[in-house]
Each structure stands twice: as C-alpha cells, then as structure tokens.
Amino acid sequence: MKEKDKIDINALGATLLDVGALLMISGASTGRIRNTISRIAASFGCNADMLISQRTLMLNVHNGKDDRFFNSLKRTSVHGINFSVLSGISRMSWLIAEKNWTIAEVNLEVKRLAGLPHYPRAWVLILVGIAGAAFCRLAGGGLFDMFMVFLGSLLGLAVRQKAAKMRFNPYICVYFAALTSALIAGIPLKFGIGDAQEHAFATSVLFLIPGVPLINSFSDMIDGNLQNGLIRGLNGFMISFTIALGLFTVMFIYQF
Amino acid sequence: MEWVLFFERGFWFGMAAVGFAVLFNVPVRTLLAVFIMAAAGGLTRTLMLQYEANIIVSTLVGAMLIGVMSILFAHKKHAPPPVFAIPAVIPMVPGILAYKMTLGLLNLAGDLHQETYSQILSETVNNGLKVMLILMSLAGGVKVPMLLTRKESAKEIRFKKRL
Known part of the structure; x- marks a missing residue:
C-alpha cells in the first residue's frame, strides 16, 4: 500500500x-x-x-x-x-x-x-489573409488595398511558418514575416497604383500583433502575478518592436 | 452612417477575429461564437464613436461586452472564456494609431527643426498614449466580468439567481 x-x-x-x-x-x-x-x-x-x-x-x-x-x-x-x-x-x-x-x-x-490536429495549413493562410484584408477595410482601405493586404498577410504568414520550421529565432521569424508583408503591401504606394494606400502598408503587418502575450500580461498583472505580467508584456513589446523594424526596413528599401 | 455600411463593418470585425481564432487553433465549435462576439463588440464601439464618445471609453465598453459574452458562450460551448475573448478583441487593436506612433518615433530620431520637432513630439505622445490606453481597456474590459463576480473559474458563475 x-x-x-x-x-x-x-x-x-x-x-x-x-x-x-x-x-x-x-x-x-x-x-x-x-x-x-x-x-x-x-x-x-x-x-x-x-x-x-x-x-x-x-x-x-x-x-x-x-x-x-x-x-x-x-x-x-x-x-x-x-x-x-x-x-x-x-x-x-x-x-x-x-x-x-x-x-x-x-x-x-x-x-x-x-497531438490534436491543427486547421489545414491552406485554410489558416487564407483566413489570416482575409483577416488582414478586414483590418485594411476597417481602417478605410479600398478593394485594391484589401487585395494587396490579403496577399501580403498570406505570404507573410507562410514565410513566418517556414522560418519557424527552419528553427530561426522566434523574433527573427516575425521580422521576416513583417518584411514580406510590408514589401508586398508597399508596392502600390511605391509605384502610385490606386489611392489611399497608406492603409494597406500600415495594416499589412497587423496579423503579427502579439495579442495573446499582451492580454495575458494584463491578466497576470491584475491577478498580482506582477513578475510574469512584466515578462509577458516585455515579450509582446519585443514582438511589436520587431514588426516596426520590418516596416522600417521596407521604408528604407522603398525610400518612402 | 448607412446601415449597410454599419453591418459591413461588423462583418469585417468578425472576419478579422476568425482569422486570429484559426491562427490560435481554437476548437471548431467556438468559431461562430468568436465571429458574433467580435462583431458585437466592434459595432458597439463604432456606434459609440458615431455619437462622439471618447475612443478609449468606447473600446472599454466594447471589450466589456465581449467579456460578458465570453462567459455566456463558455457555458454554452464548454471552453474557457479567454478562448473566445482574446481572438474577439484583437480586431479592435488600434493598428493605424500604432503605425503613426512608430513613424513619429522614427521621425523624432532624425534631424529636425525645433518647431517641427515639438509638433511631431506632441502628435507622437498623443498617439502613443491612445494606443497604450486602448490596449489596456481591451485587456481590462475582457476581465471585468471575472473581477466583478470574484470567482476563480467561469464555471462557478451563474446567471440565474439561486434561491
């Protein structure tokens, strides 16, 4: 016994x-x-x-x-x-x-x-692309902008998944993704196609926002788990900073 | 605002949330609930902004609605409230404001004249504070129902009064 x-x-x-x-x-x-x-x-x-x-x-x-x-x-x-x-x-x-x-x-x-299965990869890519287009629409973008953001988000996520599979540092994965999305969504702005394209450029990286770390950070803080809250918040901040870095790189490339 | 445009916005709020829900791999049974919650929360905010309420207050109210609905759906669909609430509030994240803030910060790091500098500084601080407060009201609003009922688990929250 x-x-x-x-x-x-x-x-x-x-x-x-x-x-x-x-x-x-x-x-x-x-x-x-x-x-x-x-x-x-x-x-x-x-x-x-x-x-x-x-x-x-x-x-x-x-x-x-x-x-x-x-x-x-x-x-x-x-x-x-x-x-x-x-x-x-x-x-x-x-x-x-x-x-x-x-x-x-x-x-x-x-x-x-x-071991539960994830959603099929194609579905995730398409729905995240649509989510990006939705962000663009909510910010006041037109149909063409939405299409560019759809493309940018879709390929950006694909790059992020690929980079993660190649075992890059997680922040670097986010950087690559932001770079890809912004490069694609910045094309109309660079070459003057369509109108109101800054929306497209700004919203193309929104699918990367660290929603879970930031919300969990606040949850932890208000529960009194201050240390964990701070760390999660810092992680969210690092991801945001990486996204911004990707945007800046594209702005440098396109000379905006 | 026209009603068609209004509900179109609701649709896009929902779609943005569903995109994130799929990215976070939520159970299939919760997808529709996430769509409805995001649309309801986002439209509440849009409506309040229409009547010239402050964006931070409107966001807080929208997030609180999502928080209450997340507990309702948690009972109905047997999943913890954050599974619904986190994807549903993400469409309300102030992306354009955050973009403007980062742009402003980059400009501030460059060589500027005194006058333009103070103008950009005030705009950047304004945008940055809005971003921060909106994010805090999103996270806080979702948590309000749990804080008010003082329960550790949504399972213990009852909507009907027991005798």
Missing part, C-alpha cells in the same frame, strides 16, 4: 508538470495554470505549490499525511499558441474529479490533446 502511494506521488508530479508546461506554451495566463494544477492535484488528494515562469516551471507536490513529497523543475519548449489544448485541459481538469480518473488516464488524455 505504502509503496503504491509512493509511485503515485511521483507519477502525479510528472503529469502535473507536463500539464503545466503544455498550458504555458499554449498561451494560458499564470492564474489559469495555477488553478488548473491545484484543481487536478486536489482531485488526487494532494497539495501542489508552483513557481511559474515563462521558460521554467517548478512544482512541489505533497499529500500532507506523511513526509513524502515530489519536487521537480521542467523547462517549457518554444511557445506556440494553441487554444484547443487550453480548452481540452480545462475540460479535463473538471472531468478528473467527476469521473475519478487514474493518472494513466490523465496521461493518455494529455497525450491526445498535445
């Missing part, structure tokens, strides 16, 4: 770290990670304390009955926002208590969630 408990707490700790790391890279706020981990730990009758940072998680699990505990660190991999995982883990954390899942079942579910 005692031996079984011992294995339990180690397996539980490892699983909790996996879940936490998965939540972190999928774009959850710090409060959400802490709540989810505590909830899962509580349904196994344990207490979990965490130190959460952008790149590393530190976890301590104990059950309060004896002096055994689990204590470990885990590094998170590169962040890639995935809200299907967020939603799946949130659902799972409630199901564990309701249906009395074992740790093996939790591991299986985590594995399934991590």
